[in-house]
Amino acid sequence: MEKKRLLIIDDENDFLTIAKINLEQTGKYEVMVLPSAKDIISAVHSFHPDLILLDALMPTIGGIEACEMLNSDPQGANIPTVMLSALDKDQDKLKAYKVGVVDYLVKPIEKDELLAKIEKVLESRT
Amino acid sequence: MDTAPVANEALARKELIKKYWLAGKIRLVSFSLLLFFLLLMKSIGGYSYVNAAFIALICVETILNQPYAFIIQRVNIFRFQYYQMAMDIIAISWILYYMGGIEAPLVNMAYYAIILWAGVVSSVQAVFFAVGLSALFYSSIIVLEHSGFLPFIAYYNYQITAAQMISILIGNVSFFFAFGYFSAHASRMIKFLERKRSEESLKYAHRFLATGYLVEYTVHDALNYLANISGYAKLLREKQGAAVDEEGMIKSIDALGQKSISLLSRLIRFSKKPSSKRESVSINGVIEEALELTYPLLRYTKIDIDKRLHPHIPLVIGEKDQFQEVFVALILNSLEAMSDKGTLTIVTEPADDINGIKIIVSDTGSGIQPQDISRIRDGEPFFTTREAKMKLGLGLVTTREIVAKHKGTMDIQSTVGKGTTFVIQLPVLQKEPS
Numbered sequence: 393m394e395k396k397r398l399l400i401i402d403d404e405n406d407f408l409t410i411a412k413i414n415l416e417q418t419g420k421y422e423v424m425v426l427p428s429a430k431d432i433i434s435a436v437h438s439f440h441p442d443l444i445l446l447d448a449l450m451p452t453i454g455g456i457e458a459c460e461m462l463n464s465d466p467q468g469a470n471i472p473t474v475m476l477s478a479l480d481k482d483q484d485k486l487k488a489y490k491v492g493v494v495d496y497l498v499k500p501i502e503k504d505e506l507l508a509k510i511e512k513v514l515e516s517r518t
Numbered sequence: 519m520d521t522a523p524v525a526n527e528a529l530a531r532k533e534l535i536k537k538y539w540l541a542g543k544i545r546l547v548s549f550s551l552l553l554f555f556l557l558l559m560k561s562i563g564g565y566s567y568v569n570a571a572f573i574a575l576i577c578v579e580t581i582l583n584q585p586y587a588f589i590i591q592r593v594n595i596f597r598f599q600y601y602q603m604a605m606d607i608i609a610i611s612w613i614l615y616y617m618g619g620i621e622a623p624l625v626n627m628a629y630y631a632i633i634l635w636a637g638v639v640s641s642v643q644a645v646f647f648a649v650g651l652s653a654l655f656y657s658s659i660i661v662l663e664h665s666g667f668l669p670f671i672a673y674y675n676y677q678i679t680a681a682q683m684i685s686i687l688i689g690n691v692s693f694f695f696a697f698g699y700f701s702a703h704a705s706r707m708i709k710f711l712e713r714k715r716s717e718e719s720l721k722y723a724h725r726f727l728a729t730g731y732l733v734e735y736t737v738h739d740a741l742n743y744l745a746n747i748s749g750y751a752k753l754l755r756e757k758q759g760a761a762v763d764e765e766g767m768i769k770s771i772d773a774l775g776q777k778s779i780s781l782l783s784r785l786i787r788f789s790k791k792p793s794s795k796r797e798s799v800s801i802n803g804v805i806e807e808a809l810e811l812t813y814p815l816l817r818y819t820k821i822d823i824d825k826r827l828h829p830h831i832p833l834v835i836g837e838k839d840q841f842q843e844v845f846v847a848l849i850l851n852s853l854e855a856m857s858d859k860g861t862l863t864i865v866t867e868p869a870d871d872i873n874g875i876k877i878i879v880s881d882t883g884s885g886i887q888p889q890d891i892s893r894i895r896d897g898e899p900f901f902t903t904r905e906a907k908m909k910l911g912l913g914l915v916t917t918r919e920i921v922a923k924h925k926g927t928m929d930i931q932s933t934v935g936k937g938t939t940f941v942i943q944l945p946v947l948q949k950e951p952s
Contacts, residue, residue, distance in 0.1 A: 404742060406743075406749075414753070499738075
């Protein structure tokens with residue numbers, strides 16, 4: 393079975409390290425991580441992810457702006473995006489859904505929950 | 519926002535109503551007991567002066583006090599207190615007349631009760647209103663009764679001479695004024711203590727407000743650090759895959775633990791009641807700590823921090839916790855004013871002209887209206903600059919007070935729509951140790 397490609401963008405390096413190991417250990421995913429969203433479009437073009445996990449709160453380019461960048465890119469606009477955020481506020485969730493994210497996960501996220509969400513989103517796309 | 523005077527008046531009204539509500543209960547009980555006592559005395563034939571008019575007066579006072587709590591909620595309490603004083607003084611004067619005028623036993627003490635009440639509950643003006651009206655009515659009753667304009671009702675059925683009457687009258691009226699003078703002083707003292715208490719609570723109110731706001735972001739960061747520690751621990755326990763760098767993960771766990779500790783420790787230190795210990799304080803150090811404390815908020819914004827701290831500015835003597843509160847308040851205020859985008863500049867430099875240091879904190883935010891700057895200078899405690907999510911305008915008032923307490927000055931220059939600059943100058947009381 394072909395591995396699905398996941399792109400994770402988060403300014404927390406520890407989260408990226410743990411998530412990458414956990415996801416790759418399942419044997420189902422190939423994971424690319426980025427500590428900032430500034431290279432999101434070039435990563436989309438080079439890595440061709442099936443799903444993007446995007447932190448909402450990042451310095452310089454936040455998750456919402458990154459989503460808008462994706463939406464303005466023909467290739468990026470079709471990739472499902474799951475927003476990760478430390479903030480569990482309705483208005484933040486609403487903003488995220490307005491820019492087209494398919495799900496919103498509140499940090500800290502348990503490994504099993506993350507895996508289940510990813511599987512669910514990918515299944516709904518096939 | 520022009521809500522401050524309204525808010526202050528509403529609070530003062532609420533406080534006054536609370537006092538009058540209690541007074542109403544005391545009055546109702548007192549008048550009811552007095553009425554019961556007089557009716558009892560009348561029924562057993564005592565007290566010849568207890569006639570129908572006298573009982574009617576007490577009865578009216580008792581009835582009037584029944585809906586007291588209802589009335590004070592619906593009237594202008596500031597005017598009501600004067601009406602009530604006037605009514606009480608008229609009633610006392612009537613009782614005084616029926617009980618024998620100048621010979622009436624202890625009745626004129628009731629005037630003192632009103633004067634004292636005016637001082638404790640109301641204001642200096644109310645005290646002099648009570649004194650003036652008491653003196654006027656007391657003198658009028660005594661003089662009119664003595665001169666025969668009012669029917670003579672003597673307690674001992676004995677009429678004193680005009681000279682005796684005038685000397686007693688002058689003595690009593692003088693006492694009214696003397697008592698009023700002390701009551702007015704008491705009033706000023708009570709108001710001063712109430713204001714101090716209010717300022718104390720507001721000082722902490724701002725600190726707690728700022729803490730509350732910092733808590734949300736700080737705890738989220740700490741939770742994420744802990745979640746990552748837990749994530750590394752699970753990976754180490756499972757030890758699956760060659761990709762696991764055990765040494766690196768242990769180092770990361772250690773670093774995350776340290777970050778959590780320092781993050782939460784800083785917040786706990788800030789949230790505590792500030793220490794009033796005076797010590798040598800490095801303002802640069804305090805600014806660095808304030809930036810670290812507010813970092814969980816700042817890092818999620820597009821605010822650039824332009825920090826230019828002079829490496830050799832002297833130390834100042836003061837309360838370190840209060841200085842920290844100043845810079846946290848200024849940073850949070852700037853953050854609020856900039857709506858997550860702009861430049862926050864913090865500069866420290868020696869101010870040789872005042873033998874002190876100068877700290878400039880400026881932002882590129884929405885600015886402050888000129889009338890609002892006046893309010894900060896006037897120290898209006900409920901001041902808030904805008905309908906903002908943080909409601910931290912109060913912090914600027916506290917900031918100004920803290921700077922003034924340390925014999926410094928805070929100047930505010932602001933252009934609406936362009937930004938605000940706070941210039942703080944603090945005198946140096948101790949040179950930096952070499």
